[in-house]
Amino acid sequence: MTGNALAVEMRGIVKRFPGVVANDQVDFDLRTGEVHALLGENGAGKSTLMNILAGLYQADEGVTRVRDQTVEFSSPRDAIEVGLGMVHQHFTLVDSLTVTENILLGLDEPRFWMDLPTYEAKVGKLAEETGLAVDPTAKVWQLSVGEQQRVEILKMLYRGANILIMDEPTAVLAPQEIEELFQTLRGMTASGASVVFISHKLDEVLTIADRITVMRRGLVTAAGVPAEGKTKRDLAELMVGREVLETVDKATMPSGDVVLEMQGVSAISDRGLIALDNVDLRIRSGQIIGLAGVAGNGQSELAEVITGLRECTGSIAVNGQELANHPVAEAIDAGVAHVPEDRTGTGSAPNLSLTDNLIMKSYRSEPIGHGWSLDSSEARVQAQTLKDEYEVSAPSIDTEARLLSGGNLQRLILAREISSEPGLMVAVQPTRGLDVGAIETVHKLLLRQREAGMAVLLISEDLDEILMLADRVAVIYEGHISTSIPTEEAKIDELGLMMTGSIADAAVEAAPRA
Amino acid sequence: MNLELALAAGISGGTLFLIAAIGELFAERSGILNLGVQGMMFVGAMVGFWIGSDVNPWLGLLLAMAAGALLAGLHGVVTIHLQANQIVSGLALTFLGSGLAVVLGDGLAPGSGPLLPVITVPLLSQIPVIGVVFFTGHSILVYVGYLLVPLTSIWIFRTRPGLHLRAVGEQPSAADALGVNVYRQRYFYTMLGGALAGLAGAYMTMSLVPGWHANVTFIAQGWIAVALVIFGQWKPGRTAFGAYMVAFVSRLALDLQDPNALPEWIYNPFYEYQPATFFLNMAPYVLVILVLVFAAREANRKRIGAPAALGTPYVRGERGH
């Protein structure tokens, strides 16, 4: 229900970071009772704009008005005081505290003594009223990702927020949960709330939004246009400036030898809970197996047991060599490459140079490593070659890795992993947070390696990506992996049901296990 | 060798560790590792004694706490605002505080007798054993120590400010997003830690071993306090237990050095060979190592740990990849 009253008005917003202008004279407005989508690829500036609105950043120039009053937020608290709250992409919850404690954090009430039972009841009531079911006494680390998101929303609603900013909320949800979220949002706007929905997913934007604003490289390319009548192609063009719907040329590959054979593998997570439960998996050379699933169902642990970073029971064999519970170095020598989920935390050393980062897998062997010593000039030669070949954009090979953009860092990691000529690559969320150009590069690289005979385990939350790249698809849910089926036969709604555990396996066609 | 007296000495000696450790506990709960406790204790010891013997003991205590808080504030500026390495900043402050105390305290005459009231609680001290150990002839700060433990526990776990403290130490970005001023909280608790360290130092020179002795450089109390926080798993009660225990064992070691300490029929190596007492002197330090090993194994088993954000500077709005 959109009225004409403006809930939020932003005019001429400018925000600069070292080396980049994130927002360049941006205008944005939000009408009361509408769902307004803010669309753009990663790095377009949409999160920055909303962080300014929510009080996390301060704009360098420009004016913001909330309900016709000019405002200057110096912290998120100021924003919440006028009823404006943001649910971030990465949750800001304290894992070791309970749901209620998290919701009460930062509030003036309770004054001094924490009378938890009273507040737990209050939170429970609010949860029921808004249809966001969650246990007020549970500790946050025990909740599923979808439940944690509900806590984030409740946090804002409890404070009386009726302007809600949601930053990429569906990234961590299964299709059914996404539908539930949309229903919740529709309910909220019907009772007068206004919602900004940040996303880069065209389908969802067309489903939920009343109006759409598109941003690209810090500029607005479409301001508040009605969603009706727009096609994905229109939006894509506005997002990137060219036809972007990616098409991939996937050559049919003959069935190769088995590269990875996992049998009966079980593993425990850091928290002591079962992460993998009796998993079987088989990947052949020249094959991409896509593993779909909502975050937190065992994907990280799966990658870790294959690459030797985690203990497990059961058998993991790569090209016949047993690797389960063997040191990481052995897996590397056996030809296992790993593109980790966490580029900066695990995949690179931020303060070391590009060279040092690029030789991370190759320094032990010739020509860089002889016995004890490290041939640094040889290392530099190799680093320069890789940097050029994979088009890692940076001032030089001596640049520190932390200065690279997400896309370039991923190029560096892929350069390192692919150049070791692995037989098996485990790629976990390889395109998360990348702009369209970088995503395309990553996809092309993966496909090219597939044609060269590499086996790829592609673990991704992006169902579209999996359907586009993988030969076979499986779903991971609560540590169980479904039987893989050829991609052509996969149906999205079925996959969605599997991702949320409603069914265990796809309807079995006659196709035998690969 | 009188066991009761040794236990009582454990209580009074342990109070020194206890007060400093509680201070460090607060700081670490907020996410700041303060290894400068040693230096702050020294400065507090000097200031407390100086003001306490020249002017007024209560003023001495107050200024000792202020001195400790001031040094801790320096640590705060460097680690919170300038985001320097917390371990090194703490070390620097240890050197600085110790050196400063000796420099400024040059010329202080060693005094005579305790500067703070010594109290024997009327009824409670009559209880056999417990009365002697806990309630007889202790400095007033010992009783303050008794109160400090439950108060700290209540503050951290049962109050709203305590909730904020825990959040800031575990996940500062979450607290920040909800309007909790992370910087201010960390400054407050770091300086509180410094103040308590200063108080502990003053306790030493005003009550425990009254007087100012210039060759104080080789004492390890501050470090032991830090170790105790780890042993105590960042909980006040357990930390207190560790504090009293280490002090008790130190006292035992001291007592045993007297060749006549043990009854004749027990072989006493120190009767035979005086230098062997140096091994006893090692006892508290060995104990601390054992305590840490024990705590580490327990932490591994039970998967508990330090406040998650301990030691990491908080920077708002970092653009991640």
Next chain:
Amino acid sequence: MSTSAPTGRHLIPFGLHMERRLGTPRGLGTITTIGAFIVALLIAAVIIWLAGGDPINAYAHIVRSSLGSTGVLSDTLVKATPLIFTGLACAVAFRMRLWNIGAEGQLLMGAWGASAIVLIGVFPEGTPSFIYLPLMMLAGIAMGALWAGIAGWLRARLNVNEIITTLMLVYIGFRWVQFWVFGPWSDGGFQMSPRFPREAWLPRLTDHSDIVSDFAGLTIHLGFALAVVAAVVVWVFINRTRKGYEIRLIGDNPRAAKYAGINIGGTIILVMLISGALAGLAGASEVSGVVHRLQDNFSPGYGFTGIIVAFLARFNPLGVVVAAIAFGALILAGREIQPAGIPAMIQGVVLFCVIASDVFLRYRVRVVRR
């Protein structure tokens, strides 16, 4: 509009605008370090003045009594020798974020080890230097490595905080030496061992004053040369070997190191052994080259000063030599300065300023009118 600094209230009419740097210009590290050193000296001067001393006199005295003539220069280098070793010990460990605070203890144990070779009485009178000296140095290396290795093993296997364990081991080591010096090795009841035979002394320039008369009185000994060689060896180790690369990687990002297949636990133990060995050499070279006996309290905290030397040198082994000489001068002159705590205080101020100055490497700071 306000800046991007996250704190709110404006108590002071102008503030600091901190902007993250994109990359660190070369040489900025050295400039900020030197700048920090100078600022530290100024601050220390103020404190000395407040305490009733005369800072200018004190500093002039320091320069005169450390660099004023060949004689005192030699003395400075003598003082610098153990600092180079302990500075290297700390630099190697700190590179990997292993906080070996207990170099002093490893130094003491190294000294004890070297002394043991002489004092256990196994070698007959007249045993030549080329037997005594290498054995003493090896013993120093072994004992220092062992002492640090204990803490290293505890850290690698049980994740026990090495800061506290190495420190506790200092106090234990101190008492250990005291036992031997007051007890079995005591020279007539005094707190020191008998003098070592001449063959167990590291050769000094002054020993050869019969050949070159200018050498008379120059007590600089072979240990200095050993220390400089050690610095070069450590540099090569860190920058040109595989292990050195692994150390640098672990120091920057332990998770990435694990992902790269590096055995972190083993490397921790190895680095602690190396660090302890270097600190042990400091002790061995001191008792053999300077004190010529084992005595109580022969070290004015070389192990702790090594920490600061390492930071001042930004963990660069070659820089350690420079920083060690600077501090050698300080310690030498500091013995005579009253009040007694000044050297320790200056060390603290220097360390403080150096790490505070690090902020300039990460941020560009401007003063802004509010």
